[in-house]
Amino acid sequence: MDWSAFGLSLELAAWTALLLVPIGAWIARELAWRPMAGKAWLEALVALPLVLPPTVLGYYLLSAFGGGSWLGQAYQSIAGRPLAFSFNGLLLASMVFNLPFAVQPMQRAFEAIPQEVREAAWVSGLSRWSAFRRVELPLAWPGIVSSLVLTVAHTVGEFGVVLMMGGNIPGETRTISIAIYDRVQAFDESAAAAMSAMLLAFSLLAIGIVYALSDRRRRA
């Protein structure tokens, strides 16, 4: 059992969720309510990580983060170390490939709030921020929790992009899914089995929470 890999996975998942959910909420809200040209294409862009092979996504992210790109160079000059094959690079990649998992549940949740309810909040004297905090957020809450759980679960389980992006550096980029792959390659059946079982239980719990929440929302 590679506890350090499991810990790294959880750390990556927590940071991804923490950073991505607020950004995702903003994107979801814009997509839900703002009339915009080319909305379908924006939605397609957000959904792209769902259909793109992780190798393709990983390849592009790797080129974007590498020493030859402006992003890689900027990061190198600030942090003093390369972005690719680092935890921060992995985190950035994780935020990109989790985009649909974070945005879509929240977008559905915001879309379900009638325009008139938001207008009623403004007419009741609530500022845009208060209306968001006191009306929109509580109403969209199940969707936000869904996003959070899906993002965490998906980050913990992601394999292809992590492999492409981070390689297999213990304590830096070796996540639990990589560790399982590593153990299988090394014919360490028992370690692979233990870690797989743990990931299975974790994923089931996460998805269970999402379904329980959406069930409650349907009945409310």
Add this chain to the structure above:
Amino acid sequence: MSAGLYARLEQEAPIPLAAELHCAPGELAALVGPSGSGKTTILRCIAGLHRPRAGEVRCNGALWYDGSIDLPPQERRVGLVFQSYALFPHLSALGNVMLAAGHVPPGQREAKGRALLELVNLAGLEGRRPAQLSGGQQQRVALARALARDPEALLLDEPFAAVDRVTRRKLQRELALLRERVRIPIVLVTHDLDEARVLADSMTILHHGKTLQRGVPGEILARPCSAEVARLLDLGNLFEAVILEQRPESNRTLLEWSGTTLEARHAPGFSPGERVSWVVAPEYVILHRRDRPSQGERENPVQGIVEECVSMGETTSVAIRVGDQPWLTMNIATHHARRNQLAAGQTATVTLLAEGIHIMQKDGAQRGRAARA
């Protein structure tokens, strides 16, 4: 024009608007028109939820909108009751009302919320969520929430459309009582003429976003300014005729209609030869008795064929065809119809009381003459 609410709104799209509205403190002004006539858009413009292309919105002397200034809804002290009520589904009735009382010190919000719920007869239901309330109760919460802001104007968008008849009567009565307690301008959007007649002090008729006529409901119903308004008000007995002669000295205008000359109440501003529209309310159409001719039969006697005779309880609606004109309808007591053995196909003679004949401009005629009743 400093006290009360004043709005003048103009735009071409998405719904054309050329409307003007004035509502004094304590006045209840009804906006009446068919669906799509821009009634809701006008309320949204006043509340700051929709920006017209041009115009002006003022309330108690404060400028809310004038093309360059456009206060957001938060800065306009209006209470708006949405047609769908738009209650906050995650909050209790009390929570809904308290959320709109943000201008009150936090310690006093609950007391204010409870007082308002009591005002709308919802005491005891403070803790219920909207989903646990009936349509009428939801409407009351919406009204209490609109009042929680201590609004300078109250806007009601078809507030009784979604409730059953009995509840509607009850809520209408409550609104009439409420008016006595909150002396602010109240604008009521409705497509129900009876509702407007019962509740409103003034009525504005809208069509395609245009103000066609403003005035006291009874006055508008008796004297619509044009055939268009008469049709929107669903007034029957709408005909066309030609002005023959003006006799202001005897308070009469003579009309040529269907080969006969009709005397009507004097309608100034029309010249002989002009084509006009006219209406006569069914209560001004009097059936001549066959057995015993009575007085007044010399006044505009008109003969026609009974086309339809429909008894509905105590009254019978009789439709008569005069020449090639549309049907002339009147309501008479059912026993009266029986005594006269009125039936389809028979000849009948009626009197059109001159006092009840209202002359107005024809469809498509130049507007502006009688824009105000």
